[in-house]
Amino acid sequence: MKLYDPGGERGSAMSYAALLEKIEIMRSTLRWATRIERPDIEKLLRQANTLRDEVMGLSHKERFVQAIGTERRVEMPAEPVAELSTGERRQALLARSFVFEGTFGDNPKLLDALEIAEKAAPTDLPVLVDGESGTGKELMAKVIHANGSRVDKPYISVNCGAIPDNLLESELFGHKRGAFTGADKDRKGKFESAHKGTIFLDEIGELPLTGQVKLLRVLQSHEIQRVGSDETISVDARIVAATNKNLRKLIEQGTFREDLFYRLSVIHVTLPPLRERADEIPLLIAYYGDESAEALKRRPVALSPRLREFLLRYTYPGNIRELRNIMYRISCLAGETADLAHLPEDIRPATQGAAVAQEAVAASTSMAEAKRLASDEAERSCLERGLQEVGGTVAELARRWDMNRSHLQILLKKHGLHSKDFRKH
Numbered sequence: 001m002k003l004y005d006p007g008g009e010r011g012s013a014m015s016y017a018a019l020l021e022k023i024e025i026m027r028s029t030l031r032w033a034t035r036i037e038r039p040d041i042e043k044l045l046r047q048a049n050t051l052r053d054e055v056m057g058l059s060h061k062e063r064f065v066q067a068i069g070t071e072r073r074v075e076m077p078a079e080p081v082a083e084l085s086t087g088e089r090r091q092a093l094l095a096r097s098f099v100f101e102g103t104f105g106d107n108p109k110l111l112d113a114l115e116i117a118e119k120a121a122p123t124d125l126p127v128l129v130d131g132e133s134g135t136g137k138e139l140m141a142k143v144i145h146a147n148g149s150r151v152d153k154p155y156i157s158v159n160c161g162a163i164p165d166n167l168l169e170s171e172l173f174g175h176k177r178g179a180f181t182g183a184d185k186d187r188k189g190k191f192e193s194a195h196k197g198t199i200f201l202d203e204i205g206e207l208p209l210t211g212q213v214k215l216l217r218v219l220q221s222h223e224i225q226r227v228g229s230d231e232t233i234s235v236d237a238r239i240v241a242a243t244n245k246n247l248r249k250l251i252e253q254g255t256f257r258e259d260l261f262y263r264l265s266v267i268h269v270t271l272p273p274l275r276e277r278a279d280e281i282p283l284l285i286a287y288y289g290d291e292s293a294e295a296l297k298r299r300p301v302a303l304s305p306r307l308r309e310f311l312l313r314y315t316y317p318g319n320i321r322e323l324r325n326i327m328y329r330i331s332c333l334a335g336e337t338a339d340l341a342h343l344p345e346d347i348r349p350a351t352q353g354a355a356v357a358q359e360a361v362a363a364s365t366s367m368a369e370a371k372r373l374a375s376d377e378a379e380r381s382c383l384e385r386g387l388q389e390v391g392g393t394v395a396e397l398a399r400r401w402d403m404n405r406s407h408l409q410i411l412l413k414k415h416g417l418h419s420k421d422f423r424k425h
């Protein structure tokens with residue numbers, strides 16, 4: 001048999017599209033070969049390994065830009081991104097009729113993600129979105145769907161973490177009547193429902209290994225079988241998967257299949273946590289303040305200065321979802337003006353230390369003394385919280401707060417705080 005010969009054009013400038021093509025050629029070589037001799041198998045394996053290294057060698061973004069370059073370069077001016085301000089980048093997206101689906105923010109990392117989504121949307125390449133919970137992964141999947149050619153076809157969302165193991169296969173692929181107890185009629189699965197459209201596989205890291213094998217098979221063959229049926233059904237569903245887990249870690253631990261990871265992450269988008277786009281918190285507070293007021297048919301709630309201060313400094317482990325929920329909560333609970341008391345109890349900052357300090361403030365003899373004590377207390381609790389969040393790494397805290405490190409050290413000393421007491425073991 002004649003083996004595929006990669007030829008002489010190999011070099012650093014190989015595009016992702018060209019790599020994909022080579023892999024496809026190799027795959028069909030194997031598929032149609034009637035007989036393969038051992039040396040040929042070895043040669044193919046060597047070629048496969050080289051190709052794989054090359055794919056891995058290209059960074060996510062490069063891979064992507066090159067892949068799309070072949071299809072859409074005409075409409076995209078030669079990579080202007082680097083010189084544009086974030087506002088201009090957003091404006092440029094708008095000018096290209098990008099559908100934001102309510103996503104907003106001017107953070108460069110978010111704009112990176114949106115620009116990748118813009119280019120990925122018109123293709124059928126699988127996209128993997130990762131980021132902490134509440135960073136907008138599902139919203140990103142909708143953005144990709146909304147900007148693609150499948151926009152008027154179904155968008156089906158599946159939470160892989162919420163389906164019991166024994167129902168997973170039937171949920172994804174459907175079942176035939178009588179396939180198991182309780183299967184009283186034929187049922188379509190999510191993949192079939194998403195035919196011609198987009199399927200969003202949320203929390204893909206929660207998918208058990210058996211489910212992963214089945215999903216991989218669908219990705220390879222574009223065919224499914226309902227549980228209890230021999231009939232194969234072709235499905236054409238564009239896949240967007242999301243995870244808040246580090247899939248590479250799961251691969252190391254043996255709970256996620258590496259081959260599935262590579263299949264899903266042809267385009268990989270990472271969403272920044274809110275604490276890395278803290279400059280947008282005031283905007284989000286205003287936005288969700290208004291939105292919640294409208295939903296609750298009330299006047300937008302005013303924030304007391306200390307509540308505002310808290311909301312600006314809080315680190316939002318639940319990211320945008322948490323901020324949104326807080327704004328809805330205080331809009332619901334507060335009268336004209338909301339205060340710390342309207343915050344959920346588990347994040348309310350009234351610590352014991354603060355209570356003691358309040359007593360000291362009350363007992364102080366002069367106004368100046370009271371002010372100093374209150375301000376000292378605020379400073380100390382802020383430092384404590386900050387250190388907790390960065391696990392005692394002063395350099396990191398200095399970076400986050402945009403403060404001089406030695407100044408921070410002086411403040412820690414003043415309050416008798418030791419960074420090592422905040423290290424996580």
Ligand SMILES: Nc1ncnc2c1ncn2[C@@H]1O[C@H](COP(=O)(O)OP(=O)(O)O)[C@@H](O)[C@H]1O
Pocket residue numbers: 102103104105110131132133134135136137138139140320321324
């Ligand atoms: N950039 C953004 N601008 C505005 N709202 C956002 C943004 N990102 C997320 N949201 C909102 O935050 C909430 C959580 O988003 P979601 O996509 O469900 O997060 P995830 O899937 O990552 O947990 C939703 O209400 C969503 O509309």
Ligand SMILES: [Mg+2]
Pocket residue numbers: 134137138202
């Ligand atoms: Mg989600």
